Amino acid sequence: MTVVEHLEEFRRRIVACMIAFLIGSVIAYIFYPHVLHILTLPLDKGGRIAGIKVELSVPGVTTAFLTQIKISMFAGFLIGLPVILLQLWRFITPGLEQNEKRYTIPFVLGSLTLFFAGATVAYLILPQALGFLLHFTHGLKPVIFIDQYVSFVAFMMLAFSITFEIPMVLLLLAAAGLVTSAWLRKYRRHAILLAFIIGAIATPSQDPYSNTLMALPLYVMYEGAILIIRYGMKK
Numbered sequence: 387m388t389v390v391e392h393l394e395e396f397r398r399r400i401v402a403c404m405i406a407f408l409i410g411s412v413i414a415y416i417f418y419p420h421v422l423h424i425l426t427l428p429l430d431k432g433g434r435i436a437g438i439k440v441e442l443s444v445p446g447v448t449t450a451f452l453t454q455i456k457i458s459m460f461a462g463f464l465i466g467l468p469v470i471l472l473q474l475w476r477f478i479t480p481g482l483e484q485n486e487k488r489y490t491i492p493f494v495l496g497s498l499t500l501f502f503a504g505a506t507v508a509y510l511i512l513p514q515a516l517g518f519l520l521h522f523t524h525g526l527k528p529v530i531f532i533d534q535y536v537s538f539v540a541f542m543m544l545a546f547s548i549t550f551e552i553p554m555v556l557l558l559l560a561a562a563g564l565v566t567s568a569w570l571r572k573y574r575r576h577a578i579l580l581a582f583i584i585g586a587i588a589t590p591s592q593d594p595y596s597n598t599l600m601a602l603p604l605y606v607m608y609e610g611a612i613l614i615i616r617y618g619m620k621k
Contacts, residue, residue: 399473406469411462418454421461425539428509429530432516438523442532453533460540464505471497497554500607504550505543511599512542546600549584553607560615567616570608581605 414421426442433440444450463470471494520528559565570577585600 395477399477402473403466403470406466406473407459407462409462410465411458413465414461415454415458418458421457422454425457425536428512428539429516429535431513432520435513435517436520436523438520438528440520440528440530442535443529445531445533449531449533453536456533456540457536460536464502467501468494468498493554493558496557497551500550500554501547503603504547507550507599507603508543508546512539515542549600549604550607552584552604553611556608556611557614560611565615567612570612570615574608577608578605581608 429440429442444453475490475493556565556570560567581601581604582597584604585597
Protein backbone atom coordinates (compact mmCIF):
# COMPACT_ATOMS: atom_id res chain seq x y z
CA MET A 387 0.00 0.00 0.00
CA THR A 388 1.43 3.37 -1.08
CA VAL A 389 1.44 6.49 1.09
CA VAL A 390 -1.46 7.98 -0.92
CA GLU A 391 -3.49 4.76 -0.57
CA HIS A 392 -2.72 4.68 3.14
CA LEU A 393 -3.96 8.27 3.56
CA GLU A 394 -7.08 7.49 1.52
CA GLU A 395 -7.77 4.49 3.75
CA PHE A 396 -7.28 6.69 6.82
CA ARG A 397 -9.76 9.23 5.43
CA ARG A 398 -12.39 6.54 4.82
CA ARG A 399 -12.03 5.21 8.36
CA ILE A 400 -12.31 8.72 9.84
CA VAL A 401 -15.44 9.42 7.79
CA ALA A 402 -17.01 6.15 8.96
CA CYS A 403 -16.21 7.05 12.59
CA MET A 404 -17.70 10.53 12.20
CA ILE A 405 -20.90 9.13 10.65
CA ALA A 406 -21.28 6.66 13.55
CA PHE A 407 -20.67 9.48 16.04
CA LEU A 408 -23.19 11.81 14.36
CA ILE A 409 -25.88 9.13 14.15
CA GLY A 410 -25.35 8.28 17.81
CA SER A 411 -25.51 11.97 18.77
CA VAL A 412 -28.78 12.49 16.87
CA ILE A 413 -30.32 9.45 18.59
CA ALA A 414 -29.18 10.77 21.99
CA TYR A 415 -30.53 14.25 21.17
CA ILE A 416 -33.95 12.79 20.33
CA PHE A 417 -34.07 10.87 23.60
CA TYR A 418 -32.40 13.65 25.61
CA PRO A 419 -34.96 13.75 28.49
CA HIS A 420 -34.39 10.06 29.18
CA VAL A 421 -30.59 10.42 28.94
CA LEU A 422 -30.64 13.41 31.30
CA HIS A 423 -32.79 11.49 33.78
CA ILE A 424 -30.28 8.63 33.80
CA LEU A 425 -27.36 11.01 34.35
CA THR A 426 -29.04 12.85 37.23
CA LEU A 427 -30.15 9.75 39.16
CA PRO A 428 -26.77 9.42 40.96
CA LEU A 429 -27.09 13.01 42.22
CA ASP A 430 -30.54 12.34 43.67
CA LYS A 431 -29.27 9.19 45.39
CA GLY A 432 -26.15 11.02 46.58
CA GLY A 433 -28.31 13.74 48.12
CA ARG A 434 -30.37 11.15 49.99
CA ILE A 435 -27.17 9.49 51.25
CA ALA A 436 -25.92 12.87 52.52
CA GLY A 437 -29.35 13.69 53.96
CA ILE A 438 -29.82 16.89 51.98
CA LYS A 439 -32.01 18.01 49.09
CA VAL A 440 -30.03 18.72 45.94
CA GLU A 441 -31.27 20.55 42.87
CA LEU A 442 -29.51 21.37 39.63
CA SER A 443 -29.31 25.00 38.53
CA VAL A 444 -28.86 26.52 35.09
CA PRO A 445 -26.57 29.56 34.90
CA GLY A 446 -27.11 31.82 31.92
CA VAL A 447 -29.52 31.67 29.01
CA THR A 448 -27.60 29.34 26.68
CA THR A 449 -26.36 26.84 29.27
CA ALA A 450 -29.34 24.47 29.00
CA PHE A 451 -29.01 24.26 25.22
CA LEU A 452 -25.24 23.81 25.30
CA THR A 453 -25.58 21.14 27.98
CA GLN A 454 -28.05 19.26 25.80
CA ILE A 455 -25.54 19.35 22.94
CA LYS A 456 -22.73 18.20 25.26
CA ILE A 457 -24.77 15.29 26.64
CA SER A 458 -25.88 14.27 23.14
CA MET A 459 -22.28 14.24 21.92
CA PHE A 460 -21.10 12.24 24.93
CA ALA A 461 -23.86 9.67 24.49
CA GLY A 462 -23.28 9.69 20.73
CA PHE A 463 -19.66 8.71 21.28
CA LEU A 464 -20.75 5.80 23.48
CA ILE A 465 -23.34 4.65 20.92
CA GLY A 466 -20.87 4.89 18.03
CA LEU A 467 -17.96 3.31 19.92
CA PRO A 468 -18.38 -0.22 18.46
CA VAL A 469 -18.07 1.18 14.94
CA ILE A 470 -15.15 3.43 15.93
CA LEU A 471 -13.18 0.53 17.43
CA LEU A 472 -13.91 -1.68 14.43
CA GLN A 473 -12.70 1.02 12.03
CA LEU A 474 -9.55 1.52 14.12
CA TRP A 475 -8.73 -2.17 14.01
CA ARG A 476 -9.43 -2.42 10.26
CA PHE A 477 -7.05 0.46 9.69
CA ILE A 478 -4.33 -1.36 11.64
CA THR A 479 -5.03 -4.83 10.18
CA PRO A 480 -3.20 -4.45 6.81
CA GLY A 481 0.08 -4.00 8.68
CA LEU A 482 -0.35 -7.14 10.78
CA GLU A 483 0.79 -10.68 10.18
CA GLN A 484 -1.83 -13.29 9.33
CA ASN A 485 -1.66 -14.90 12.79
CA GLU A 486 -2.13 -11.48 14.41
CA LYS A 487 -5.30 -10.75 12.42
CA ARG A 488 -7.13 -13.50 14.32
CA TYR A 489 -7.25 -11.10 17.30
CA THR A 490 -9.67 -8.75 15.46
CA ILE A 491 -12.91 -9.96 17.05
CA PRO A 492 -11.41 -10.54 20.55
CA PHE A 493 -9.85 -7.05 20.41
CA VAL A 494 -13.09 -5.27 19.48
CA LEU A 495 -15.29 -7.27 21.86
CA GLY A 496 -12.74 -7.10 24.69
CA SER A 497 -12.23 -3.35 24.29
CA LEU A 498 -15.98 -2.71 24.24
CA THR A 499 -16.58 -4.93 27.26
CA LEU A 500 -13.85 -3.26 29.33
CA PHE A 501 -14.86 0.25 28.25
CA PHE A 502 -18.51 -0.18 29.18
CA ALA A 503 -17.58 -2.11 32.32
CA GLY A 504 -15.54 0.89 33.44
CA ALA A 505 -18.39 3.29 32.64
CA THR A 506 -20.84 1.06 34.52
CA VAL A 507 -18.63 0.83 37.62
CA ALA A 508 -18.21 4.62 37.60
CA TYR A 509 -21.98 5.14 37.30
CA LEU A 510 -22.74 2.68 40.11
CA ILE A 511 -20.31 4.28 42.58
CA LEU A 512 -21.30 7.87 41.74
CA PRO A 513 -24.09 8.00 44.38
CA GLN A 514 -21.66 7.00 47.15
CA ALA A 515 -18.99 9.38 45.85
CA LEU A 516 -21.44 12.27 45.56
CA GLY A 517 -22.95 11.47 48.96
CA PHE A 518 -19.47 11.57 50.48
CA LEU A 519 -18.75 14.98 48.92
CA LEU A 520 -22.19 16.45 49.63
CA HIS A 521 -21.85 15.45 53.28
CA PHE A 522 -19.48 18.41 53.71
CA THR A 523 -22.17 20.89 52.64
CA HIS A 524 -24.26 20.52 55.83
CA GLY A 525 -25.27 23.97 57.02
CA LEU A 526 -24.87 25.31 53.49
CA LYS A 527 -27.17 25.36 50.49
CA PRO A 528 -25.42 23.54 47.63
CA VAL A 529 -25.83 25.19 44.24
CA ILE A 530 -24.83 22.70 41.56
CA PHE A 531 -24.78 23.92 37.98
CA ILE A 532 -25.93 21.36 35.45
CA ASP A 533 -23.04 21.95 33.04
CA GLN A 534 -20.48 21.37 35.78
CA TYR A 535 -22.31 18.28 37.01
CA VAL A 536 -22.51 16.77 33.51
CA SER A 537 -18.79 17.44 32.97
CA PHE A 538 -18.03 15.77 36.30
CA VAL A 539 -20.08 12.66 35.45
CA ALA A 540 -18.66 12.42 31.92
CA PHE A 541 -15.08 12.79 33.16
CA MET A 542 -15.67 10.18 35.87
CA MET A 543 -17.11 7.64 33.42
CA LEU A 544 -14.42 8.25 30.81
CA ALA A 545 -11.66 8.03 33.44
CA PHE A 546 -12.91 4.62 34.56
CA SER A 547 -13.53 3.43 30.99
CA ILE A 548 -10.09 4.40 29.70
CA THR A 549 -8.36 3.02 32.78
CA PHE A 550 -10.20 -0.29 32.39
CA GLU A 551 -8.57 -0.61 28.95
CA ILE A 552 -5.14 -1.13 30.55
CA PRO A 553 -5.49 -4.97 30.54
CA MET A 554 -6.27 -4.85 26.81
CA VAL A 555 -3.11 -2.81 26.27
CA LEU A 556 -1.15 -5.51 28.13
CA LEU A 557 -2.65 -8.19 25.88
CA LEU A 558 -1.70 -6.21 22.77
CA LEU A 559 1.85 -5.77 24.08
CA ALA A 560 2.00 -9.50 24.75
CA ALA A 561 0.71 -10.26 21.24
CA ALA A 562 3.53 -8.08 19.89
CA GLY A 563 6.05 -9.96 22.04
CA LEU A 564 6.94 -6.95 24.18
CA VAL A 565 5.82 -8.39 27.53
CA THR A 566 5.36 -11.90 28.94
CA SER A 567 3.28 -13.40 31.73
CA ALA A 568 6.49 -14.07 33.68
CA TRP A 569 7.45 -10.40 33.46
CA LEU A 570 4.00 -9.32 34.65
CA ARG A 571 4.10 -11.78 37.56
CA LYS A 572 7.50 -10.42 38.56
CA TYR A 573 6.08 -6.90 38.96
CA ARG A 574 2.80 -7.95 40.61
CA ARG A 575 3.40 -5.92 43.78
CA HIS A 576 4.27 -2.88 41.73
CA ALA A 577 1.00 -3.34 39.82
CA ILE A 578 -1.01 -3.23 43.07
CA LEU A 579 0.61 0.07 44.06
CA LEU A 580 0.19 1.46 40.55
CA ALA A 581 -3.51 0.50 40.51
CA PHE A 582 -4.18 2.61 43.62
CA ILE A 583 -2.07 5.49 42.27
CA ILE A 584 -4.05 5.42 39.01
CA GLY A 585 -7.28 5.29 41.01
CA ALA A 586 -6.26 8.34 43.03
CA ILE A 587 -5.21 10.33 39.96
CA ALA A 588 -8.02 9.34 37.59
CA THR A 589 -10.96 9.94 39.94
CA PRO A 590 -11.81 13.64 40.15
CA SER A 591 -13.94 13.20 43.27
CA GLN A 592 -10.93 12.04 45.35
CA ASP A 593 -13.22 10.07 47.66
CA PRO A 594 -12.16 6.65 49.04
CA TYR A 595 -15.02 4.82 47.29
CA SER A 596 -13.99 5.81 43.77
CA ASN A 597 -10.30 5.19 44.42
CA THR A 598 -10.78 1.71 45.87
CA LEU A 599 -13.45 0.61 43.38
CA MET A 600 -11.19 1.58 40.49
CA ALA A 601 -8.02 0.02 41.92
CA LEU A 602 -9.49 -3.38 42.86
CA PRO A 603 -10.99 -4.23 39.43
CA LEU A 604 -7.79 -3.00 37.80
CA TYR A 605 -5.70 -5.44 39.79
CA VAL A 606 -8.15 -8.29 39.16
CA MET A 607 -7.97 -7.59 35.42
CA TYR A 608 -4.18 -7.44 35.67
CA GLU A 609 -4.22 -10.98 37.05
CA GLY A 610 -6.71 -11.97 34.35
CA ALA A 611 -4.38 -10.59 31.67
CA ILE A 612 -1.54 -12.71 33.10
CA LEU A 613 -3.68 -15.87 32.84
CA ILE A 614 -4.81 -15.06 29.28
CA ILE A 615 -1.24 -14.34 28.15
CA ARG A 616 0.09 -17.48 29.82
CA TYR A 617 -2.59 -19.98 28.75
CA GLY A 618 -4.63 -18.35 25.97
CA MET A 619 -1.98 -16.73 23.77
CA LYS A 620 0.40 -19.61 23.21
CA LYS A 621 1.71 -19.72 19.68
